[in-house]
Amino acid sequence: MNNKLTPGGRRYLSFIKELPCGVCGAAGPSDAHHIEQGLQYVCIPLCKDCHQGGHNGIHGRKSIWNVLKKTEISVLNDTVKTVFELN
Ligand SMILES: [Zn+2]
Numbered sequence: 001m002n003n004k005l006t007p008g009g010r011r012y013l014s015f016i017k018e019l020p021c022g023v024c025g026a027a028g029p030s031d032a033h034h035i036e037q038g039l040q041y042v043c044i045p046l047c048k049d050c051h052q053g054g055h056n057g058i059h060g061r062k063s064i065w066n067v068l069k070k071t072e073i074s075v076l077n078d079t080v081k082t083v084f085e086l087n
């Protein structure tokens, strides 16, 4: 997938990875989680636990997601909001 990244996509990805976790707010660097494979601008910053954690992770049982009432789309919304409010 990385080999399909355009220069702009790569810049966007490194920007996303600098952000705090979109679910729990843990300080960056974060993982970039792609909501849909191959859509390079549809990604959100997640800490290791909210990303890959077996209990809390989006790829696991999503406990913290449910407790905090977050979805991939709500986190994407917050991420885009962050991008525009920084500038
Ligand atoms: Zn987190």
Ligand SMILES: [Zn+2]
Pocket: 032, 033, 034, 051, 059
């Ligand atoms: Zn992921």
